[in-house]
Amino acid sequence: MVVVSPSAPHPDTAESPTLAIRNITKIYPGGTQALRGVSLSLRAGVVHGLVGANGAGKSTLIKIIAGVERPTTGDLLWLGSSTDWRRPADAQSAGVAVVHQQSPVVPALSVLENVYLGNEGTGLWRPQDRLAEFAALCERVAFTIDPHTIVAELSVGDRQMVSILRALAQNPSLILLDEPTASISPAERAGVLGAARSRAAAGVAVVFVSHFLNEVMQICDEVSVLRDGQLVDEFDRDGMSVDRMVAGIVGDRLHDVEAIKPVHDIGDVVLDVRELRTANTDTSVSLQVRRGEIVGIAGLLGSGRTSLLRAIFGADRRAAGEVVVDGKTLSASPQAAVSGGVAFVPEDRMGQGLIGDWEIWRNTSLADSRSLSRRFRFLDVAKERLLASRARRELGIVASSIDTAVRDLSGGNAQKVVFAKWIYKTHHVLLLDEPTAGVDVAGKADLIKLIRDLAERGIGILVVLSEFEELLSLVDRVVVLRHGAIETEFSADAVSVAELTASVGGLA
Numbered sequence: 001m002v003v004v005s006p007s008a009p010h011p012d013t014a015e016s017p018t019l020a021i022r023n024i025t026k027i028y029p030g031g032t033q034a035l036r037g038v039s040l041s042l043r044a045g046v047v048h049g050l051v052g053a054n055g056a057g058k059s060t061l062i063k064i065i066a067g068v069e070r071p072t073t074g075d076l077l078w079l080g081s082s083t084d085w086r087r088p089a090d091a092q093s094a095g096v097a098v099v100h101q102q103s104p105v106v107p108a109l110s111v112l113e114n115v116y117l118g119n120e121g122t123g124l125w126r127p128q129d130r131l132a133e134f135a136a137l138c139e140r141v142a143f144t145i146d147p148h149t150i151v152a153e154l155s156v157g158d159r160q161m162v163s164i165l166r167a168l169a170q171n172p173s174l175i176l177l178d179e180p181t182a183s184i185s186p187a188e189r190a191g192v193l194g195a196a197r198s199r200a201a202a203g204v205a206v207v208f209v210s211h212f213l214n215e216v217m218q219i220c221d222e223v224s225v226l227r228d229g230q231l232v233d234e235f236d237r238d239g240m241s242v243d244r245m246v247a248g249i250v251g252d253r254l255h256d257v258e259a260i261k262p263v264h265d266i267g268d269v270v271l272d273v274r275e276l277r278t279a280n281t282d283t284s285v286s287l288q289v290r291r292g293e294i295v296g297i298a299g300l301l302g303s304g305r306t307s308l309l310r311a312i313f314g315a316d317r318r319a320a321g322e323v324v325v326d327g328k329t330l331s332a333s334p335q336a337a338v339s340g341g342v343a344f345v346p347e348d349r350m351g352q353g354l355i356g357d358w359e360i361w362r363n364t365s366l367a368d369s370r371s372l373s374r375r376f377r378f379l380d381v382a383k384e385r386l387l388a389s390r391a392r393r394e395l396g397i398v399a400s401s402i403d404t405a406v407r408d409l410s411g412g413n414a415q416k417v418v419f420a421k422w423i424y425k426t427h428h429v430l431l432l433d434e435p436t437a438g439v440d441v442a443g444k445a446d447l448i449k450l451i452r453d454l455a456e457r458g459i460g461i462l463v464v465l466s467e468f469e470e471l472l473s474l475v476d477r478v479v480v481l482r483h484g485a486i487e488t489e490f491s492a493d494a495v496s497v498a499e500l501t502a503s504v505g506g507l508a
């Protein structure tokens with residue numbers, strides 16, 4: 001007998017999976033085949049990891065289980081019986097909760113309203129009961145937040161936590177987490193990972209999608225690897241290793257993470273930030289970035305990293321201080337920054353004006369026309385298409401052509417489109433907020449190489465990256481931000497991940 005997926009940790013539940021997926025195929029209208037005969041079992045008490053490159057089919061599988069998409073062929077068996085979920089509500093009432101990759105929260109509503117939206121249950125409930133229930137939910141994930149805060153005021157990370165609370169509030173038997181940690185800080189991740197594990201311990205079947213393979217190692221009981229829509233490997237804890245996952249994910253795709261940083265020339269100061277004070281702090285920041293230099297900003301969540309980048313870009317109306325680029329003082333507006341040769345790839349990339357119906361090339365060229373000056377409105381179409389082709393090649397955007405609509409891309413590939421729309425439009429300074437979030441292992445290597453290339457062309461780069469190992473492999477120098485002020489700085493060669501972590505936390 002060939003045992004494909006041995007020894008579940010809960011032998012008593014191994015008999016009847018919560019959900020059995022049999023030979024699922026998905027062909028999207030338009031012809032993209034996203035899944036090719038995928039079979040797997042999701043069992044109570046088991047955290048099932050799902051890994052694969054950008055575009056491998058992970059979210060498609062999640063959407064099929066959640067009733068958002070329907071399979072082209074194949075069957076789903078819920079607790080042993082065949083099901084045919086036609087809409088998300090069908091899956092939800094069976095007991096499936098999902099945190100989608102781009103989880104929709106309603107910015108105008110409060111945290112509490114978001115958590116219980118469409119989830120009100122039956123009968124009457126008293127506000128104080130709901131608050132008590134909310135408090136218990138938060139405790140499960142070791143998360144503290146004021147339930148009355150309006151979601152629009154939350155960070156990307158906190159919004160993600162709200163989506164997770166919303167899924168947990170449904171008391172599901174199966175919970176699907178599609179990259180729940182992609183855009184949140186390492187400190188917050190522990191809460192999400194702990195929540196996944198504790199739900200499994202309580203008998204819930206959990207699916208966990210992530211490009212952070214160390215997280216998969218940490219919390220998953222078994223792992224399935226998807227490549228080009230096919231299940232290429234599966235293993236349980238005994239067979240689990242990061243190397244094995246990487247091998248399955250990239251297959252024969254070229255994968256060269258350059259460990260050795262190329263030596264490159266560093267020129268004159270191109271970005272000079274003088275006593276810049278953001279709206280949220282009463283301390284100010286001064287720093288300089290030279291041509292060809294890559295400077296990292298390290299700090300905990302709330303240390304002011306994103307606010308600082310936004311203020312440099314002129315997006316913080318209440319900021320005070322001076323930003324000098326290539327010798328010229330910028331007036332404080334994104335328009336002035338853009339025409340002064342500054343580009344900003346924000347953390348919330350999906351919120352940054354990607355237009356789903358538009359093709360890749362139109363998104364990379366025009367998506368930010370509002371902030372560009374009038375003369376940019378008349379597009380040189382041939383040139384823009386050429387640029388989009390270059391972006392597709394250099395960033396490895398998986399799509400049949402630059403004429404593919406952005407809504408047909410996988411999450412990671414859509415992120416690369418936003419990235420692409422900025423990086424070729426700058427000639428002096430590039431500001432990057434978490435540039436590798438949501439990008440697969442091979443894609444990260446491509447991105448890092450691309451960022452280095454841009455530096456080599458003489459652009460000064462300022463980057464926020466929460467993965468310190470990745471940060472140190474990329475930058476020349478790192479400044480530590482605490483409570484909106486620069487505490488100290490290190491040369492990247494002279495500091496270890498452990499030292500940086502200690503410094504950021506105020507322990508060194």
Ligand SMILES: Nc1ncnc2c1ncn2[C@@H]1O[C@H](COP(=O)(O)OP(=O)(O)OP(=O)(O)O)[C@@H](O)[C@H]1O
Nearest residue numbers: 028034054055056057058059060408409410411412
């Ligand atoms: N609505 C859609 N219409 C057409 N094609 C789609 C649609 N959604 C996804 N695809 C395509 O299906 C394939 C699988 O995409 P999917 O979103 O499942 O990938 P993924 O593994 O989740 O990737 P990522 O890590 O980037 O999130 C990709 O080629 C993608 O372009």
Ligand SMILES: [Mg+2]
Nearest residue numbers: 058059101411
């Ligand atoms: Mg996805």
